[in-house]
Amino acid sequence: MKNAFYAQSGGVTAVINASACAVIETARQYPGQIGKVYAGRNGIVGALLEDLIDTSQESDEAIAALRHTPGGAFGSCRYKLKGLEENKAQYERLIEVFRAHNIGYFFYNGGGDSADTCHKISQLSETMGFPIQAIHIPKTVDNDLPITDNCPGFGSAAKYVAISTLEGTLDVASMAATSTKVFVFEVMGRHAGWIAAAGGLASPEDCPIPVVILFPEIPFKQDEFLDKVKSVVEKEGHCCVVVSEGVKNPDGKFLADAGYRDAFGHTQLGGVAPVLARMIHGELGFRCHWAVADYLQRSARHIASRTDAEQAYAVGKAAVEMALAGANAVMPAIIRASDDPYRWEIGQAPLDQVANVEKRMPKAFISREGYGITEECRRYLVPLIEGEDYPPYSRGIPNYIRLKNRPVAKILKTPFRL
């Protein structure tokens, strides 16, 4: 009977631990088929360094609490394995560690880069003669994995952004008569506007609010944008601008990198929100407030989407079941059956079609003028933010679990340098 390895990779989310919870709980249901679940401390780095966490030391209650705890409970990493030809020593090391700890199942919970890592591991039987089944568990707030209809983690970030956009807009609406008229809200998305698009959900057709969205897909035209903000403020009295961090000028440069210099002449890499706030105030004279959500949007478990939490659990559970059914080099994918009522099921995607493929937002999701979302986009997004899934609280703050994370005793004598 083989042990399993599970690790988290890349930027964490509000629900990645729900997938971890599912992997461990499901594995515990098959004590005759899967031995222990060892978690990599800090992702694949934990495997390379033989720094494994013994999840069997955690109680059922502690593992259950992972379902409502944000962040990466075992630590994540930004570390991409090189190709087999480039760095064979890495793969030899992994096999050494897996062999030492009798690991036959490899579950990797991450986005596009991690799918690539997982795919390389899945080929170890063929390429290096070491038998292992590698299953990728999708996770990314960027929603950019192919095949799967959406990525666990995105729905909760989208819900946070939709609600924050609504709340920020109600605030600036109250202040606009004598003070601030524009609220600029910066959200994640270097290449794709999925998260920014969620700002559009704050403005449903039957109860619209003045939201202007800047997508990284649309080159930023300063004059046109300022005209847009001006006309919205003149009509509505106020305006909320939701801006994706990755918005670029027509010359392809990030707007956030707008040539600002500090007192010493160094480039100041700031957020794009203050750049826009300054531009709007300078050119239109409107007082602005601005916010940058950064980590908060991807760790806001307190307002996670129920759909998202359920799907994060479902892909983790399916990963273990696929492994037990003999699968390798696959990823559980969310398959949408219908929008309204929303129905979905778990399918199985071949990893070679997932790794290094980036799903962009369809052009048809952005309104013709480029500052809003279409009804098609809304139909896609709404089910992903539906439902609330509140964590338990104690003394006013959520009861997020901090695991013991006891290390597995090292077996290998050889150290390894990353």
Added chain:
Amino acid sequence: MKNAFYAQSGGVTAVINASACAVIETARQYPGQIGKVYAGRNGIVGALLEDLIDTSQESDEAIAALRHTPGGAFGSCRYKLKGLEENKAQYERLIEVFRAHNIGYFFYNGGGDSADTCHKISQLSETMGFPIQAIHIPKTVDNDLPITDNCPGFGSAAKYVAISTLEGTLDVASMAATSTKVFVFEVMGRHAGWIAAAGGLASPEDCPIPVVILFPEIPFKQDEFLDKVKSVVEKEGHCCVVVSEGVKNPDGKFLADAGYRDAFGHTQLGGVAPVLARMIHGELGFRCHWAVADYLQRSARHIASRTDAEQAYAVGKAAVEMALAGANAVMPAIIRASDDPYRWEIGQAPLDQVANVEKRMPKAFISREGYGITEECRRYLVPLIEGEDYPPYSRGIPNYIRLKNRPVAKILKTPFRL
């Protein structure tokens, strides 16, 4: 039978509308004693411009929904009445409007400046011979009103900051091994560190996390701060810095105003979070992420404190009851009877002791080294963030009410310029 005037003033909060809800619901319970409740559109400005909203046009259900809706439902303002000697015309205009609309009760919902405005109104019987009862309803995220133990609005902002600090810290903890080690989170507080102090609640004694707080009360010492961050990262692997927007250098200058210039040489007034992130990265080499909460912290009704929502309602209700009992120039105040179990009641504060008095955070609430909160501070803060009070949702976002806000027909022929 006299009508009532109600208006909202200054920065809005997650629960100011709960006070509005209470004023209107309570007034509706005394149809023989109070006529209509007219709301000022955009605070006192609405009274000066005779721009009144007829709240009797709103259904009981709509008014009830105010209890869970953030922002200022009738619009707020930043507008302070001058002294009677300086601008008598303003007061004559107010009396003209009040007389035209048979207004005998004046409820003003705001912070320190608004208490001053309310106090001036309360003196109109004496100074100008116009009979009116003016009651101030406390509201401010800054928690700086005297006499009242705390200010409605603060508890929900504090809860948002505590939870966001916890969630952001769990995020950076996951990333720290191979990527970002420090998360900088900027919160409100120009003069007092009440909101920043709430970041300390993310780190309870029995489950501490590495949070370093920068208070406006403590002059910023760069070397000492960097040493602190360095030692925390070396010990814990990561660090969360919660910084009050009002942090100042020892020379009294805002740190946020750190001499940054844009490409054109203009001063760039940015947030303090990016300044710190750049400093930490530049001096210590740690990768940083940063967030600026801005309006989101004071409009986050989705995670409002139940204590706060209840108290906001209670002060609105008490204001009407005090008016009916004949009071003038007073403010309902929250009186704390005990910390644990938390017990409070509503008292009555004389407005002349409230107006223009700013309550600072006690020195004993800041830890000796200056980067954290004391147990005394924690005992004070915890009850204020306790309990959740979730709004209803539909299609993934909260059902916040947008009132009809129908204007009251103007009676006066004379226009008025602000």
